[in-house]
Amino acid sequence: MxxxxxxxxxxxxxxxxxxxxxxxxxxxxxxxxxxxxxxxxxxxxxxxxxxxxxxxxxxxxxxxxxxxxxxxxxxxxxxxxxxxxxxxxxxxxxxxxxxxxxxxxxxxxxxxxxxxxxxxxxxxxxxxxxxxxxxxxxxxxxxxxxxxxxxxxxxxxxxxxxxxxxxxxxxxxxxxxxxxxxxxxxxxxxxxxxxxxxxxxxxxxxxxxxxxxxxxxxxxxxxxxxxxxxAASTATPAAPPRITPPGQRIALARDAAFSFVYPHLLQGWRAAGAEVIPFSPLADQPPDPSADVCWLPGGYPELHGATLAQAHRFRSGLRAFAETKPVHGECGGYMAMGEAIIDKEGIRHPMTGLLGLVTSYEKRKMHLGYRSAVLRQAIPGHVTGGALRGHEFHYSTIVTQPDAPLADVTDANGDPVPETGSTRLQPGGGLSTGTFFHLIAGAS
The missing domain is CATH 3.40.50.300 (P-loop containing nucleotide triphosphate hydrolases)
Structure with missing residues (x-):
């Protein structure tokens, strides 16, 4: 009742x-x-x-x-x-x-x-x-x-x-x-x-x-x-929102470098019947090969560049997974999908290379604010042309972004944002996508 x-x-x-x-x-x-x-x-x-x-x-x-x-x-x-x-x-x-x-x-x-x-x-x-x-x-x-x-x-x-x-x-x-x-x-x-x-x-x-x-x-x-x-409330109780999961079995990076996942998304995925399978890139764990999608959330990979660069099982396992299955990254996860992260000391740490993105913290620049995105390419859980709402908050600078843009992105005022995300089709047919903005909800 x-x-x-x-x-x-x-x-x-x-x-x-x-x-x-x-x-x-x-x-x-x-x-x-x-x-x-x-x-x-x-x-x-x-x-x-x-x-x-x-x-x-x-x-x-x-x-x-x-x-x-x-x-x-x-x-x-x-x-x-x-x-x-x-x-x-x-x-x-x-x-x-x-x-x-x-x-x-x-x-x-x-x-x-x-x-x-x-x-x-x-x-x-x-x-x-x-x-x-x-x-x-x-x-x-x-x-x-x-x-x-x-x-x-x-x-x-x-x-x-x-x-x-x-x-x-x-x-x-x-x-x-x-x-x-x-x-x-x-x-x-x-x-x-x-x-x-x-x-x-x-x-x-x-x-x-x-x-x-x-x-x-x-x-x-x-x-x-x-x-x-x-304390008081005028709210009327309602059913939990229906959120489409990115897959049935979701390999989710989860550790000190990749920890930024909104609880309402995880709750929505599980409520829809999806299974979330966490793994730790910092512990050199690859995504579970039985999963049908891999999700790399944001976090602080720039603080763990050397460890991630030496995580050979993780890097090779993710590349093998991505050959035939979709992988999506947000902010820090997106950067880890790129060729390299340059830390604040100017040291270049090789990443997984699923995308051509190279980012740097050597010269900090704040990127902050709400984001609206219309997808040029589908991502797990959202179709081409889908409208998304999220936010961006980081200090990294793009050095190289050679891949096709993922979305048309605007800020809260409707002005275009140059950080469009990236998409690349892997040789085996797997699709790799990433964005700097963190997904909050699909736009109604």
Whole structure:
């Protein structure tokens, strides 16, 4: 029987990146879990790193919800992942109202769009460093900016002293904003960062201790009863979205170099009856020859260039597989399908050579943003002419790209993007394809 109502939820948001939002999110997940509550985490927008931390803190798979790339039916179906939980917590991205200029499938990608769509009130994480009552003015501006977005209260972060706290609380009281918590400065639990965002969960040897510390900080300084009482939802439960898998038996590269796969895609593939067979290129494992397709996701192959160059079983096994079967790569996986990756020291590492692509990190250049693509050539799971939505985020530069373009790609404004991806038919009839953008959803 379909549940009549969705569990209550909140969005943990902020005026900007760098406020401590992820640390607060992890602390809330840990503290509420310690209370015996089942909390379903979500992440607004395109992000691979934060959901992996959410999973460790909550014990549940965190799912991305993206109003630019996903239609309302897909969003409703994925939000229903929270059915059976006591509470939903969704972590925002960047600032609460930060999105692209032109609306996509459902919105601009801003956390505010998701809050309005799901009816989840917002808990603002306000960094009070270097200010006092002015922090309330910032919070009040956020609370009044859109009438369809409800701000339930504020968690004030990085408070320096009792006097500082008193001044901030006075400002919030004047603004009429409930203070749900006040967190003192505690740099020891700050999350380490990398050029593409937070360091991955599996690279954090002390992750459990870090989450435990964040949970203790929240338990001691946040009114969890008030926070739980503030949660709400107007979402209507829906069936999970139907996602066409790239094959029946999918060999999936999965290790520290290739880890960027959205949970909703894996869930959709399995729900459609597909079998996912992981293998590790870093461990010199080839794809299972019984699979009918190989998928190389993004990650950080540039950090493991020497290891991948020496992974002879992986490289020869992938080439043998690709002779007669389709292989698709995204971003880092695409680069590993090329001839070589040049690392930041200028060292050239040979890759698998399924495509002629050569990429370099010697001179960094940011490529960031949503992408729409119309396929010139089919890829596993999507036909020629199919429209896809995704995002691109990397610092590599193309040195050589001799193969045929895979797709016509545009950014969120509709402007053409030169990174079109590549396609090559192998001598045995297998098709090798790759893109710099990460697939989120087919465009409706």
């Amino acid at each position: 379909t549940p009549r109502s969705a569990p209550p939820g909140l969005i943990i948001a902020a005026p900007a990146s760098g406020t401590g939002k992820t640390t607060v999110m992890l602390g809330l997940l840990a503290a509420l879990r310690d209370r015996g509550l089942v909390v379903q985490p979500f992440k607004n927008g395109p992000d691979y790193i934060d959901p992996a931390f959410h999973r460790v803190a909550s014990g549940r798979e965190s799912v991305n919800l993206d109003t630019w790339a996903m239609g309302p039916g897909m969003l409703a179906g994925l939000a229903s992942t929270g059915q059976g939980s006591d509470l939903v917590l969704a972590e925002g991205s960047m600032g609460l109202f930060d999105g692209v200029a032109r609306k996509g499938a459902t919105g601009t990608g801003a956390g505010a769009d998701l809050a309005a769509l799901m009816g989840w009130p917002v808990v603002l994480v306000i960094d009070a460093s270097g200010q006092a009552q002015t922090a309330a003015a910032v919070a009040l501006g956020l609370a009044r900016f859109r009438s369809d977005v409800q701000v339930a209260g504020v968690i004030v972060n990085r408070v320096a002293s009792p006097r500082h706290e008193a001044l901030v609380r006075a400002g919030m009281a004047e603004a009429g904003l409930p203070v749900l918590g006040v967190l003192p400065k505690r740099g020891a639990i700050a999350m380490p960062e990398r050029h593409l965002g937070l360091v991955q969960a599996e690279e954090q040897p002390a992750l459990q201790a870090l989450i435990s510390d964040a949970g203790q900080l929240v338990r001691e300084n946040v009114d969890l009863d008030a926070l739980i009482a503030a």
